[in-house]
Amino acid sequence: MTQSISTKTILKALGTASLFGACLASAQAEDSVTIYGRVVAGVDVQSNVHQANGATGTQVRAASNQWGTSMIGFKGKEDLGGGLNSFFLLESGFGATKGATNGPELFNRRSYVGLNGSAGSVKVGKNLFIDNDIWFLDPTGQQWIGTANLVHGRNWGGANNIIEYQTPTWGGFNATFQTSLGEKAGSTTKGRKDGVSLVYQNQGLELRAIYDLVRDANGKYGSIKTNSDGTTTAGNIYDSSKELILGGTYTIDKLKMYLGYENLKAPDVAPGSTNKVNHYWVGANYEVSPALTLIGSVFHVNANNNGGSANLFMAGLNYNLSKRTLLYVGAGTVRNSGNGTFSLEADEAGAPLAGQSQTGGYFGISHSF
16 A cells, blocks of 8 residues: 655655754764864075074075974864863974974874863863963064064973863953973972963953973972083073063954063072073054054063173064965064074074174965865
């Protein structure tokens, strides 16, 4: 016996199938793995680059990570129900011009796993150190002419063996706490890093405070290190120290203004060595159009005990050809005084002789995926 199927029954079946498909798509979106990254390359020029023979000269080279690090990463999450989800992130930085990774590790930037819920999030593994939150206060977006230069990269490191907790946001305020375990037998301080980052956001205003402790192999700040062969190496404020970063941004229509201050202290360095550094900057980004952004910033540093001082000036622009492809230009000059050997770019290999200035810049293309 043949049974006829009504139009109402067909529509109901189609509706059920559509709902099931939507739920399946939603589940796939919530429990997913994403591959992402970007490739950055261009050309770079710097004057007064110190050479091995003691002379200086202008250097023209391929620009790899000057605008931002080339990287490839994998991230994913799983909905555990009840507002709780698990997540992971694996990320490796590399230089596009040579195809070499930024470090020997497979995932040299980040490799962590964690949980996120109504009480906040917890991460365990490897991450950028907490002072990398200075990115939000840097008018250049931490380009190679930016906040890292005048502190010899002190605010631009990674952290292994981390345990990190971030609070939920309450009334525009949230906090992140991070510890990087030193893993030294018999000591909880040797080689350990700790830090806290506080954020307050209200409409166009954003305020940040970061405080961290980077201890040396002795569990101190800049103390003398005894090497395996019995020789010693003097401690350095830029390698291990106490760091305080304060600053904020304010956005008015298409203009975003930046103001920042950084202080380093290393009480355990050898007498007469630099044990205090003060670093200041101001800057702005202006969106001329949805595609074009202009960048301008001024930085100043003063290191005590003949550590030198310097002024750094930077101007640049970002031009978006599309949502994923960007052209960039950055140029600047650093004016060293006294014993200052601060370089125009974050690449320490390109530093000038003490008291010399540098001028230069870079341009290139970035493609994100």
